[in-house]
Amino acid sequence: xxxxxxxxxxxxxxxxxxxxxxxxxxxxxEEFNTRNMVVEKLKEYGVEQIDTDFAETGVVAVIPxxxxxxxxxxxxxxxDALPIQEENEFFHRSCKAGTMHACGHDGHTTMLLxxxxxxxxxxxxxxxxxxxxxxxxxxxxxxxxxxxxxxxEKYPLDxxxxxxxxxxxxxxxxxxxxxxxxxxxxxxxxxxxxKSGHAGLPHNTLDPLLVATQIYQxxxxxxxxxxSPFEPLVVSVTQLHCGETNNAIAEKARMSGTIRTLSQxxxxxLIEQLENLVNNTANxxxxxxxxxxxxxxxxxxxNSTLEVNLAINxxxxxxxxxxxxxxxxxxxxxxxxxYFLEKIPGCYGFVxxxxxxxxxxxxxxxxxxxxxxxxxxxxxxxxxxxxxxxxNE
Ligand SMILES: [Zn+2]
Ligand SMILES: [Zn+2]
Numbered sequence: 447x448x449x450x451x452x453x454x455x456x457x458x459x460x461x462x463x464x465x466x467x468x469x470x471x472x473x474x475x476e477e478f479n480t481r482n483m484v485v486e487k488l489k490e491y492g493v494e495q496i497d498t499d500f501a502e503t504g505v506v507a508v509i510p511x512x513x514x515x516x517x518x519x520x521x522x523x524x525x526d527a528l529p530i531q532e533e534n535e536f537f538h539r540s541c542k543a544g545t546m547h548a549c550g551h552d553g554h555t556t557m558l559l560x561x562x563x564x565x566x567x568x569x570x571x572x573x574x575x576x577x578x579x580x581x582x583x584x585x586x587x588x589x590x591x592x593x594x595x596x597x598x599e600k601y602p603l604d605x606x607x608x609x610x611x612x613x614x615x616x617x618x619x620x621x622x623x624x625x626x627x628x629x630x631x632x633x634x635x636x637x638x639x640x641k642s643g644h645a646g647l648p649h650n651t652l653d654p655l656l657v658a659t660q661i662y663q664x665x666x667x668x669x670x671x672x673x674s675p676f677e678p679l680v681v682s683v684t685q686l687h688c689g690e691t692n693n694a695i696a697e698k699a700r701m702s703g704t705i706r707t708l709s710q711x712x713x714x715x716l717i718e719q720l721e722n723l724v725n726n727t728a729n730x731x732x733x734x735x736x737x738x739x740x741x742x743x744x745x746x747x748x749n750s751t752l753e754v755n756l757a758i759n760x761x762x763x764x765x766x767x768x769x770x771x772x773x774x775x776x777x778x779x780x781x782x783x784x785y786f787l788e789k790i791p792g793c794y795g796f797v798x799x800x801x802x803x804x805x806x807x808x809x810x811x812x813x814x815x816x817x818x819x820x821x822x823x824x825x826x827x828x829x830x831x832x833x834x835x836x837x838n839e
Contacts, residue, residue: 449832450764453560453825460556460824463487465538467552468819471527471545474582475591477503480525484559484579491563497600501591505579506601509565516573516838520606520792521831522783523558524551524583533815549812550611550799553819555579557609557827564832571835576601587742589782598789605753606792607834608783609827611819613811615798618826620761621774622795624754626708628747629678631780632717633740635702636661636724640733642697652733654699655688661701661735662686664723672719673712680706680778681716706778708746747784750791757793760833764826797827 463483472480481503488496488507495508503525532539532546540546562577578597582588615621638661640652665681673679681703688699705720707713721737728735749757754772761770774796783794799820802810810816 449564449836450825450829453564453828453832456560456563457821457825460560460828461821463559464552464556464819464821464824467555468538468547469541471540471542471547471552473529473545474526474584474586474588475502477525477581480555481505481579481581484525484555487559488562492566493562500595500597501581501588503581504588504592504595504597506597507562507577507579508601509562509575509577510569511571511573511575511835511838512569513572516571517604518574518576518602519834519838520576520578520601520603520786520790521558521561521834522578522580522606522608522786523554524580524588525555526551526582526584526588528584528813530813530815534818536818546815547819548814548817549584550817550819551583553611553824553827554609556824558831560824560828561831564828565835571838573838575835576603583782585742587782589785593785593789603790606786606790607753607757607831608794609797609830610781610794611799611823611827612796613799613817614801614809615796616769617798617800617820618765618823619769619771619798620765620795620830621771621798622749622754622757622761622793623772623774623776624749624751626746626748627774627776627794628781628784629706629708629776629778630710630713630744630746630784632705632713632743633702634705634720635738635740636700636735638699638728638733638735640695640697643695645693645695648695651695652731653695654733655696657728657731657733657735658686658688658699658701660727661724664727665720668716668719668723673716677712678708678776678778679712679716706780708776710745713746744780744782745784745788747781747794748787749793750787753791753793756834756837757795760830760837761795763833763837764829797823797830799823
């Protein structure tokens, strides 16, 4: 509990930094001012090794311990905001129209900065902390970019950790889970090409709308009839565009949607089945169809057993075992920290943001126009990262 108490002394300055980032949000790969502030603060805290060579606006900072050899741990925070118009009215609301820190990455950045401040001041740990301030988590490829730019070759990690705040979990409580904790996410697009013509003479046309609706039905059957109910899988068709008028059959139909699952095997199987469904349904009626996947997809976020246990120990030492859930439910949202976990063992977990709700009593969740990071958990998150280092072997 000592670490937490020491960090709490810095709460006023932590709040100041967190709210400043909140007021001036920046979208993925545009976090130049946030990046500059992170670098400036790290220098002020006495961190000697700072590297800005990754993913446009990424920052890596290395803090070696003074107790000799030990593992090198990656501690990661994301820095980007979302293209959402904020509806809060407090002073630190976004100054930038249409851009908002609605996912709490302002808080994540601040928690990691204060872990850096504490670790730079108290180097009583083994091994090395590699702090990763990552841009562009919100579906625009920040983690992939950092990895492509060679962050893991330049700074080989034994394990890596990240924390996301979560509305609905009590303030300052922790939640972890071994195995997959967040889903894979793939966007898919289907284009069906037929032959347009008079709606009164359908036999002279090839109707893409008919094929689109059959594919739509087929997708429901794939999920319910061809996959085990014990393996979470969601396929949602979210768009269908076809036709311009009531008396002509269109030439093309376009559909798109999203696939979420916790297992790479299920993901691969579903994609293969979807491709067969699309091609064979179109063929059956003499049309052509093509399935394509979005450029940006995320694998499932899969925690490794040893690192989950170490994460639970670290959280226990900060808030006590009664406030740490080691077996939370997985979420079918996705997270690009999954790319780090594909390469190295580690643990992604949640820290409770509390239960703030709207006037109607609905929980204000992530990506909500009235969301705000809960400042009270800043020292708790920072203390968790510090504890991971203090227990490092
Ligand atoms: Zn988000
Ligand atoms: Zn987020």
